[in-house]
Amino acid sequence: MTEGTGDATGRDETDGGDAEPLAWETLYGETAYMCPGFDIQRERVRLPDGTETDYxxxxxxxxxxxxPFTPDGEVVLIEEWRQAVKRVNRGFPAGGVEASDADDLATTARRELEEETGYEAEAVDHLTTVEPANGIADAVFHYFVAEGCEPTGEQDLDHNESIRVTTADFADLEAAVRDDELRDGRTALGVLYYAAFGE
Amino acid sequence: MTEGTGDATGRDETDGGDAEPLAWETLYGETAYMCPGFDIQRERVRLPDGTETDYxxxxxxxxxxxxPFTPDGEVVLIEEWRQAVKRVNRGFPAGGVEASDADDLATTARRELEEETGYEAEAVDHLTTVEPANGIADAVFHYFVAEGCEPTGEQDLDHNESIRVTTADFADLEAAVRDDELRDGRTALGVLYYAAFGE
Structure with a gap:
């Protein structure tokens, strides 16, 4: 790539290293909307055909x-209200990475597990990292398996979290994913990845 | 549930049918931001502890x-720029459901496959349906497997789509998911679900 063109380039496995003909050039950006959970970023871009538009x-x-697994192999799950879909969601505990966490996501995983469920993990290992919906969001999910989880901690919830903690048999959870009875894609991906490659 | 309370209740497998103590009550809502791809919905809610807040x-x-599979078992993939993550993304073709499609998602799947890739499917079957990120969005992904896909159609892209069509061996794609070389969670979930339950 020629120095100083200012073009953005791909950083994926599909990036051959040369100028990427599919790349959009970002001309400028602004935060167009803010709320407690997220921002909306609006960017002026130049498409490969030269057209300028907003994204x-x-x-x-x-x-x-x-x-999270207990010592006898049960999975620890949470049930919480999801206002975006107006129902109670059953799934894996999760939480946001804070700026101070960036160097040690395993510590973040331990903290979020304990805050949301009251369980402490003996060992935590990275499973996989994905962008769940990169057509609309820059969200990134870092999956960790937590082994030897025991209910020795205490829940410490954010102000608008109301959470019920439960456990399940992993095979039953896998069957729920198979039978379309678990609509939470974040959890389904974790179940499927662990079932395929985690053990 | 008592008639006339106006409470929203869960509709998931976790809903026992009685009043759901985790449910939030939606007091009113408004579209707080609009752009071509999505809206932001802001709702005034009452939490289980009685607190009122915005979400x-x-x-x-x-x-x-x-x-999508070709007759000789290759998977058809697309590479496209993802502005939210500033890279080229390799993944399954996908597209939005229009109001007129709601009764027949299989037809939508055929149309989106042809518009994005130029391939036509012999047979299309539903695999699973998930909400990829229901903490921030009401997005729903309906997965379909398309068999016998042949390049007989023509691409018909939306104004800001620039797409490269490619094929891959399914086993190689599964290995890319395993090895954390495919960050697109939408595609990873489809690969894992099909590998576990699709065949």
């Missing part, structure tokens, strides 16, 4: 998602 | 995601 996306801090 | 989420139309 909006949701920007939020990265998250950790914990796949 | 914002991204609202967009539901999507179909296609897991």
């Amino acid at each position: 909006d996306y949701l920007s939020e801090s990265e998250s950790v998602v914990i796949v | 914002d989420y991204l609202s967009e139309s539901e999507s179909v995601v296609i897991v």
